[in-house]
Amino acid sequence: MTTDSTSPLLVVDDLCVSTVDAPDTPIVRNVSFSMDAGDRVAIVGESGSGKSLTCFSILGLLDPGLRVSGGDIRWDGVSMVRMSAQKRRRVLRTDLSIVYQEPLTALNPLMPISRQIREGGTSVSQRDVLDILHEVGIRDPERVARAIPHELSGGMRQRAMIAMAMVKSPRLLIADEPTTALDVTIEYQVLRMMFDLTHRRGTALLFVTHDLGVVARLAQRVIVMYRGQVVEEGSTATVLRAPQHEYTRRLLAASSLATARTLVLEDEEGR
Numbered sequence: 001m002t003t004d005s006t007s008p009l010l011v012v013d014d015l016c017v018s019t020v021d022a023p024d025t026p027i028v029r030n031v032s033f034s035m036d037a038g039d040r041v042a043i044v045g046e047s048g049s050g051k052s053l054t055c056f057s058i059l060g061l062l063d064p065g066l067r068v069s070g071g072d073i074r075w076d077g078v079s080m081v082r083m084s085a086q087k088r089r090r091v092l093r094t095d096l097s098i099v100y101q102e103p104l105t106a107l108n109p110l111m112p113i114s115r116q117i118r119e120g121g122t123s124v125s126q127r128d129v130l131d132i133l134h135e136v137g138i139r140d141p142e143r144v145a146r147a148i149p150h151e152l153s154g155g156m157r158q159r160a161m162i163a164m165a166m167v168k169s170p171r172l173l174i175a176d177e178p179t180t181a182l183d184v185t186i187e188y189q190v191l192r193m194m195f196d197l198t199h200r201r202g203t204a205l206l207f208v209t210h211d212l213g214v215v216a217r218l219a220q221r222v223i224v225m226y227r228g229q230v231v232e233e234g235s236t237a238t239v240l241r242a243p244q245h246e247y248t249r250r251l252l253a254a255s256s257l258a259t260a261r262t263l264v265l266e267d268e269e270g271r
């Protein structure tokens, strides 16, 4: 297999995900989109619409009871669905990272942060650990490096998890509602940091959010999912200004509070 340098970084092509028991009635149906290097794409949609399953499919992290039952996922032009397990592990080790909604489910509760960050990449030195902790906005990296997750606040844990995901400088970071467990001011600060960091490093970012205010400010393109399908996709400005699908219109109508909240916070920060 050769890598095609003209192909997009990631192509999700007619992806279907089903339970092993019911392969003919997919939960995620015919999802297609693509991302180039450095792109910033948001997925929005109601609970249960298939946002997480789409993300997990890309990473090959579906539960054992689920599988990709149709379509393809291509990384650098090469099918990840048909890739050997060894090659896939190599791609995951170097190119792709994920940040989850709740860091305590992803972090080992008993292992010091420094060791967990070192395990996020290959040949990561203690210096790299302190540097990346500093980059994710932690003011006392030495203390945090020594700490175990339970000794940190929710916001600090989320920063530590982003450090773990970013230490290898992946080409794509997938963030599945990474900040919904945090209070709103902290949430916004952590999101802003994550966007700045990925932007500086040219890392593409695929992120799930429920907050259209965040989409409006931080995503170039948005994918709207509804009941397992993509019902709308386009540039953020186009989709938010002139939503085509009934579900997107409803989502926008319901989100005026969230949007206002983000804009207010940004205003405060700018002052």
Ligand SMILES: Nc1ncnc2c1ncn2[C@@H]1O[C@H](COP(=O)(O)OP(=O)(O)OP(=O)(O)O)[C@@H](O)[C@H]1O
Pocket (backbone or CB within 6 Å): 019, 027, 045, 046, 047, 048, 049, 050, 051, 052, 053, 054, 063, 065, 066
């Ligand atoms: N292991 C599983 N086995 C069977 N069905 C599943 C499994 N995991 C998820 N589902 C179902 O697949 C659908 C999509 O789930 P998914 O987690 O992708 O939704 P989501 O859009 O991320 O929702 P949320 O916003 O609540 O996180 C849901 O109806 C869910 O119940």
Ligand SMILES: [Mg+2]
Pocket (backbone or CB within 6 Å): 051, 052, 053, 176
């Ligand atoms: Mg989800």
